[in-house]
Amino acid sequence: MSKTEKPVRRLTTEEIERELKRVRYNERFGRTFRSTVYTLITVAAVAVLVATLLLPVLRIYGSSMTPTMDDGDIVISVKASNLEKQDIVAFYYNNKILVKRVIARSGEWVDIDEAGNVTVDGKPLDEPYVRDKDVGECDLELPYQVPEGRVFVMGDHRSVSIDSRSSAVGCVAEEQIVGKLVFRIWPLKEAGALK
Numbered sequence: 001m002s003k004t005e006k007p008v009r010r011l012t013t014e015e016i017e018r019e020l021k022r023v024r025y026n027e028r029f030g031r032t033f034r035s036t037v038y039t040l041i042t043v044a045a046v047a048v049l050v051a052t053l054l055l056p057v058l059r060i061y062g063s064s065m066t067p068t069m070d071d072g073d074i075v076i077s078v079k080a081s082n083l084e085k086q087d088i089v090a091f092y093y094n095n096k097i098l099v100k101r102v103i104a105r106s107g108e109w110v111d112i113d114e115a116g117n118v119t120v121d122g123k124p125l126d127e128p129y130v131r132d133k134d135v136g137e138c139d140l141e142l143p144y145q146v147p148e149g150r151v152f153v154m155g156d157h158r159s160v161s162i163d164s165r166s167s168a169v170g171c172v173a174e175e176q177i178v179g180k181l182v183f184r185i186w187p188l189k190e191a192g193a194l195k
Contacts, residue, residue, distance in 0.1 A: 056179055058090055058097060064155035064162070065099055068129050068194065074186035075099075075194065077179030083151055085120070086129075088194055090178040091153070093169060097178055100153035100163050101129070104146050111143035112165070116158055129195070134158040138165035146171055 011019075060073040068088070069075065077090050087102045104110045104120045111119045116133030118125045127133075136158045146152045150171035155161025164171050181194050 056090070057185075058099070058178075058181070060099060064157050064160055065101075066157045067131055068101075068156045069099070069181075069184070072186075073184055073190070075181045076183045076185060077181045080177075080180040081174070083177070083180060085125075088181040089151070089153065089172070090181060091172045091176040092178065093172075093176070098163075098169075099181065100155050100161070100172075102151050103154050103164070104152040106146055106148050106150060108152070109143045109145050110152050110164075112138060118154070129156050130158060132157075132159060136160075136165055137162055139167050140165060149174055151177075 056077050058075050058077060060069045060071060060075065062071060065088070080087070080089075083089060083102050083105065085102055085104065088099060089102055090097050090099050092098075103118060103125065108120050109122070111122075112135055113119075114135065116135050118127065118133075136154075144152075150173050152164040152171050154163045154165065163169055183191075183193055185191055
């Protein structure tokens, strides 16, 4: 050994084992971290797909569905093709999503008298969800037959709702329907099934 060379320090077995443990821990940590990130990304992607395709979550704006739903309520809808009378549906209209109640289906005749009472095929509707009956903004020639492949919808707050009674909105085509509203999740004190 020359005078300028420094002596090489030899590692002890204990130091080598400690370094090996550290390297293995870092490798395990890296694998676990990557696995967790991939899992979270996958779960988030599935949640987004479910929320947009199967169970859209919607926030209610406006008062056209009071007293059933109020401005700010958050609801869950489900994709449904077999809509029944009195189902609450969300549908696309002019790049917005509107929420109304199904009153009549394809081929049925809708009539509204001056007091706001609604009949479908000559039978009066039982509407416990309506506080104040009103003809509202109606420019249709009544009685009115619902066209094929469409549903006639009305808001529960009849005096302010713009719905199928107005030719501006008209009857809703099946392909416009986002889903049937089934459950309110907000506000928590009113959470539960929608009727």
